[in-house]
Amino acid sequence: MNIFYGVYAALVCENPTDNNNYKSAQDWFDYSTNTGSFDQTTQTVWNYFANCLVYWLNQTGCTNGTPASQTSVGVDGIRADFAEGLPPQCWEYIINKVRSQKWDFVFLAEDLDANGPAFRSSRDFDVVNDTVYSSFRTATSAAL
Numbered sequence: 215m216n217i218f219y220g221v222y223a224a225l226v227c228e229n230p231t232d233n234n235n236y237k238s239a240q241d242w243f244d245y246s247t248n249t250g251s252f253d254q255t256t257q258t259v260w261n262y263f264a265n266c267l268v269y270w271l272n273q274t275g276c277t278n279g280t281p282a283s284q285t286s287v288g289v290d291g292i293r294a295d296f297a298e299g300l301p302p303q304c305w306e307y308i309i310n311k312v313r314s315q316k317w318d319f320v321f322l323a324e325d326l327d328a329n330g331p332a333f334r335s336s337r338d339f340d341v342v343n344d345t346v347y348s349s350f351r352t353a354t355s356a357a358l
Contacts, residue, residue, distance in 0.1 A: 217259060218255070218256060218259065219256065219259060219260070219300055219301055219304050220243060220244060220251045220252050220256045220301055220303075220304070221243070221244040221249065221251040222242065222243045222244065222301035222303070223235065223238040223240035223241060223242050223243075223301075224237075224238050224298060224299065224300075224301065224334065225301075226299065239333075239334075241302060241334070243301050243302075243303045260304050260307050260308070263304075263308055264307060264308040264311040264312065265311075267289075267292060267308065267311075267312045267319075268311065268312060268315055270288075270289050271288045271289055271312070271315055271316055271319075274287065274288040274289050275287035275288050276288025276289070276315065276316050277315075278315050280315070280316070282317055285316050285317065285318050288316055289319075290318075290319065290320060291319055291320030291321065291322060291340075292319075292320075292321060292322070293322045293323075293324055293343070294321065294322065294323050294324060294339070295324045296324065296325075297323030297324060297325060297335045297339060297342075298323070298325050298334050298335050302334055302335075302337060302338055305321075305335075305338045305339070306338055309321055309338060320340050320341065321338070321339045321340050321341075322339060322340065322341040322342070322343060323335035323336070323338075323339035323341070323342045323343070324343050325342060325343070
């Protein structure tokens with residue numbers, strides 16, 4: 215199933231010539247509504263995924279209004295597979311919405327593409343699990 219998050223630099227299209235867009239270092243997002251990029255449907259998609267996490271916070275005891283000193287209750291974090299595939303602006307929205315309810319919620323981005331743009335995920339996520347980890351484990355020197 216394809217879910218449309220808008221038109222953005224890292225969008226992978228069905229056109230074979232666009233399949234490496236997710237490696238783009240650019241960070242633009244088309245906020246126009248007349249192109250359908252950020253229309254009501256796209257905004258609803260972003261809100262839906264943010265609300266999924268808020269739902270589980272509520273279900274596990276960290277409801278809106280839980281004092282910051284008591285956020286030991288509730289889910290503590292999430293691992294996002296292929297985090298670099300979504301627009302950073304979407305992740306920023308999701309992260310801000312969740313942290314408005316639980317300030318210490320941890321977001322881990324999984325970016326296992328050997329040539330992937332982990333740098334994009336590292337701007338918003340607390341932890342990035344990427345191929346660098348494997349390189350550190352097998353490195354024999356500090357040279358590139």
